[in-house]
Amino acid sequence: MSRNLFTEEQLLLLRSNPYVYSVTAARLQFTKEFKEIFMTSYNSGETPRKILEDHGITVDLIGERRIWSISQHIRAEYSKYGEFHEGHRNQFSSDRTTESSKEPDSEKEQLKQLQHKVDYLEQEVEFLKKISSIKTTRK
Secondary structure, eight states, X not given: XXXXXXXXXXXXXXXXXXXXXXXXXXXXXXXXXXXXXXXXXXXXXXXXXHHHHHTTOOHHHHOHHXXXXXXXXHHHHHHHHSSOOSSOOOHHHHHHHHHHHSOOSSHXXXXXXXXXXXXXXXXXXXXXXXXXXXXXXXX
């Protein structure tokens, strides 16, 4: 897979845009404000290319593939979470916290969660036994 990386001049140009949250040679992230503007404009019929141009992003600079990708990511974020956030959401850490904090839907789900907890605690106990036995045998 070949990836078009941004040059130093392109990075400086992109960083000067108020709607760019952060940019590296390989990744461009937008502010929450821009994502909301983008979604509103997109839903009213504007093309991603026009939305980006209207907000100071040079489309020749970012390329066709990124234009499509930006549109996909913004729409997917809204579809999945119902809101936007600054930059890029780390799917692993945010999904784990929401999974553990939400209430189980049914008794079956609650039973499954409790069984998982029991299994985990049993593993912890076995681990502690091993650590304890290592400490006592080293004397």
